[in-house]
Amino acid sequence: MAERIVIVDDERLTRETLVESLRDQGYDASAFASAYEALELLEEHSVEVVLTDLRMPSMDGAEFHRRIKDSWPETEVIFMTAYGTVASAVEAMRDGAADYLTKPLNTEELLIRLKRIIERQQERQEINRLRIEAAGRSSFGDLVHRSAAMRQVVDRALAIADSDIAVLVQGATGTGKEVLARAIHANSPRATGPFVAVNAAGLNPNLVESELFGHEVGAFTGASRQRKGRLEIADGGTLFVDEVDDLGPEIQVRLLRFLQERTFERVGSSRTLKSDVRVLCATKRSLQGLVEKGSFREDLFYRINSAVIELPPLAERREDILLLAEHFRREGSGANGRNGESRFSPEVVQALLSHDWPGNVRELQHVIEHTLAFTRGDEIKLEHLPQNLLSAAPVSHIELHLPDSGPVSLTDLVHDCEHLAIEWALARAGGNQVQAADLLSIPRTTLRSRLDALRTDASAQSDTPDSD
Structure with a gap:
């Protein structure tokens, strides 16, 4: 849908010229001779930008601007002003006007500024839309998303949440593997049970067995009291084992046995215990590669990856x-x-x-x-x-080489900077002069005249004979 632009000016020729120029650029442009007429349209339709004269009979531009901002704060206002009232336009910008242009108007400059204002307006609208979406989203746990890649992840997770099969979540560090595991748990029949997470990489290798399976008093030095392991604590819920590839060979054997028989013993005890637990595992490495290297058990690998979910990097x-x-x-x-x-x-x-x-x-x-x-x-x-x-972040910059002594021509420095800036803009725009002019915030005609001047200078320099 085309952006709606409203023009308010008591000069008929100005109104007609601007409407024609804006419509040629695809805008939905309307023009009025007075602010009162424009306010009637604003009451009925949303308007992106109002382009108004500052000095008008009946209601001047400043009062018109105040009424717009009071009732339609999202509508931007650009003032058109004669040179004698520039100070008033600047004052209006302090009160929230988007920009001002001096008469007689340069149409190309107007179009450039209008485009920039609308782009900023659209950015703000997008941020507001995201704020609303984030506040009231229909989410899968805390997995905030709207990308197609994450929709596939969520669809797959929802499909397996109701079952009790083992799930292997793969993804780089920081992609949200535990967040996904919690979401699967929250959408499963086990949602009312505990969710217990353990990071194998963060555990003391000598205490991993005790952390997972628990221990009895005296099972090892320092075991002064009985302790339940994560498997036992997670009974009726979900156990999430992150960095499962960091489990040592002995722990891999014990975890495999639990997945097969649903039984285990605490460290230092021969009494067999049961726990009704769904096990979800995660890794940032290729378990298949570790299996091929012999550092991860193949039978455990097949047991924990009944379903695999790959989390994409951001x-x-x-x-x-x-x-x-x-x-x-x-x-x-x-x-x-x-x-x-x-x-x-x-x-x-x-x-x-x-x-x-x-x-x-x-x-x-x-x-x-x-x-x-x-x-x-x-x-x-x-x-x-x-x-x-x-x-x-990439930063574009211009280097000036100034002499250590002697006078410097400011005119030459400005000329050199202008030359470099034009080269930069043309390179960024792939040689497209319209886009380059937009990057420099100047009319296309101005860019062309600058290029002609640069070519003339270059030609004059090439015609100058070298001095011995």
Whole structure:
């Protein structure tokens, strides 16, 4: 649907010219001779941008702007003004106007600025939409998502949640393996039972057996009291074994036996115990490769991977980045006792979308927690991001080589900077002059004149004979 633009000016020629130019660009443009007429349309239809003269009879542009912001704060306002009233336009921008243009209008410049304003408006709308979606989403546990890759993961998890089969979750560190396991448990018949997680990589190798199966008094040095293991504690629920590939050979044998017979003994006891537990395992490594190397039992491998779910890295589910960021922002704001109204600036949005996220969802969560710790106002800005995120972002820059002594021509320096900036924009735009002009925020005609001047300079330099 085309963006709706409203033009308000008491000069008929200005109205007709602008309507024709905007409609040629695909906008839904309407024009009115007075602010009162435009307000009637605003009462009936949503409007993206109002382009209004500052000085008008009956109701001037400043009062018109105040009424728009009071009733339709999402509508942007651009002022058209004569040179003598620029100060008034600048004052209006302090009150929330999006931009101002001086008359006579340069149509190409207007189109460039209008496009930029609408893009910023759409970014804010997208962030608000994500905020609403994150607040009232239909989620699978805490798996915040909307990407096709994660929808496949959730569909598969839902399909196996009702059964009692063993599940192997594979994915890189930080992709949310435990979050997925908890969601499977929460959507299973065992949801009212305990969910017990154990990370094999985080356990003392000498105590893994005791952690999983429990021990009796005197079973080993320091065992001064009886202790139930995770398998026993998880009775009636789900046991999640993360980093299952870190289990030693002896523990692998004992876990295999439990999966086959559903019985076990505590360390230091010969009494056989039973536990009704569903076992979910996770790994960031290829268990098949470990089986081939002989470091993981093949029979255990087949026992724990009745169903396999592969979690994609965050870099492969970029549609979820902003949704996750908004989710973590809301969670963090609540934990810090804030009102939750802080928002991401467009620059932060671009930084989040541009980052590769080698640490996946966990890294994103830590980044948002970091930004909230440093944010004091209602907007999260680039300066609030961790330094590594900023330093990793590509930065375009221009180098100036100044002499150590002697005079410097400011005109020549400005000329050199302009030349480099135009080269940069053309390279970014793949040689497309329209896009390059947009990147530089100048009309296309201005870019063409600059290019002609540069070509003239280059030609003159090439015609100058070399001096000996």
